[in-house]
Amino acid sequence: MTKAANAGGKSSAQESIYNYQTPFGPGNIVDVKGHGRATVLEAVIDAPGHQHHGRCHIRYHEDGSTYWARPQLLRRMRPAARRVLVARHTHSYRDAMVHNVDRPDVCLEIGCHEGLTTNMISNRATYVAGIDTAPEVVEIAAARHPHLAFRQMDGLDTAATAGLAPAGCTFSLVCIDISGKAPLNLICEMIRAQAAAFPAARLIVKNEELYDALVALEQQREQQPGGSQEQQQQPALPQPAPAAVQTPEQAAAAAAVEAAAAARGRAGAARLPELLGPGLLAECELFRHQFRPPRLQPSERWIEKQLQHQQQQGHSQEQPAAAHAAS
Secondary structure (H helix, E strand, O other): OOHHHHOOOOOOOHHHOOOOOOOOOOOOOOEEOOEEEEEEOOOEEOOOOOOOOOOOEEEEEOOOEEEEEEEHEEEOOOOOOOEEEEOOOOOHHHHHHHHHHHOOOOOEEOOOOOOHHHHHHOOOOEEEEEEEEEHHHHHHHHEEEEEEEEEEOOOOOOHHHHOOOOOOOOOOOEOOOOOOOHHHHHHHHHHHHHHHHEEEEEEEEEOOOOOOHHHHHHHHHHOOOOOOOOHHHOOEEEEEEEEOOOOOHHHHHHHHHHHHHHHHHHHHHHHHHHHHHHHHOOOOEEEEEOOOOOOOOOOHHHHHHHHHHHHHHHHHHHHHHHHHHHH
């Protein structure tokens, strides 16, 4: 089935779950559900009676073909504007992959663990290799994902890691996940090593301490006279759903965790210029996880069918029990 046929044949429930942000405008980079990246050529046509009413014109990156797609099947991509993209948690680290890994990429993941994220990258990139210092997890990763290349290797040994790229290629994207709680000096050393070894590569990094330090640094810049113009120009991101009601004890514990992270961030911000250097520090960007909308509630008809099915199952189980009791 062609891309065009697939892009028009999803159910309304699937569409609504995938539709992260509308409307889409010309030049927007989008991910077409199941078909990869595309660029929006024309916004959604609102004119009644138009041949492509309710659809927008897109061009696929992979083969250059164009199609009038329903916006419900598109997700707005937000590629990083800078070289080093920093995420705080695993979910945002993986979401950063969705926004920044494209088909031409040749990727290296440092700290692949059991290969789950490496496998996710492989669905979007041309090539990916995963390395880890722990032999047992490398063995598990290789067994679970035999189609991928995994090696026991130290990411700081850049001469060895460079040899993992396909012949005639170099890594265009390096993903670093050497534990989200790795010390700030260690993660900065890893970033410096990869940036020097692969000058043209982008980096996606997961680390709590680095993220908190960059947040603190950003806040310090905003408090300076005039604030941060760059921060003011950034588009607003979708907001998370309201948090669940907390008990006073839970609220106090959450506030204590936030205060500790802020204090650690301020301490780290003072060390960043020395640990990363002014050049790399200027190339860092925060990835703020884009919260997904809640899933659609099941329709009344679906609920009714489920209840009927449960009743039928209960009735069929009661009949053998009654027959056994009668005998």
